[in-house]
Amino acid sequence: MTLSKFLSLATWNMKCNFEISKTYLTKLSLQADVILIQEHGLFPCQIPKLRNVLKDYDGFGRSSSRLKDEDVGNKMGIGGCGILWRKSMSYKVKRHLQEGSDRICLIELILKTKRIFIICVYMPHQSCQISDFRTELEVLKTMLDKFMPHGICIVIG
Numbered sequence: 001m002t003l004s005k006f007l008s009l010a011t012w013n014m015k016c017n018f019e020i021s022k023t024y025l026t027k028l029s030l031q032a033d034v035i036l037i038q039e040h041g042l043f044p045c046q047i048p049k050l051r052n053v054l055k056d057y058d059g060f061g062r063s064s065s066r067l068k069d070e071d072v073g074n075k076m077g078i079g080g081c082g083i084l085w086r087k088s089m090s091y092k093v094k095r096h097l098q099e100g101s102d103r104i105c106l107i108e109l110i111l112k113t114k115r116i117f118i119i120c121v122y123m124p125h126q127s128c129q130i131s132d133f134r135t136e137l138e139v140l141k142t143m144l145d146k147f148m149p150h151g152i153c154i155v156i157g
Contacts, residue, residue: 010031
């Protein structure tokens with residue numbers, strides 16, 4: 001089965017520039033059914049913005065566990081990941097809100113004959129503690145072990 005015939009994906013590391021991202025996200029939306037974003041920099045209270053950043057897209061995500069809502073406006077956001085999808089696909093999308101971490105999120109596309117699990121990751125970089133990297137790898141491994149027996153898993157980030 002060729003996924004590219006019925007599903008197109010795009011990914012973008014936003015480098016904490018969510019507030020100026022609409023132009024580029026709009027460009028990506030011309031070609032992609034699902035857009036995975038990393039390092040959006042949104043605080044927990046700002047995550048609902050993912051549902052409305054593009055008119056024809058829905059979405060969800062996670063903010064960095066190091067961000068607290070009381071710091072909005074006083075500190076720049078960091079980290080986070082999210083997934084946006086065409087609203088016309090929403091009846092096929094299941095959000096797995098309890099899976100992952102502040103660096104890993106997941107949606108499931110439920111098709112007639114297949115289930116596709118799309119996992120967005122924003123792994124710790126070199127300046128993070130190596131234990132953070134190992135912890136996130138373990139979270140990802142646990143998710144893959146859980147979902148691979150049930151369908152196709154795509155990991156992007």
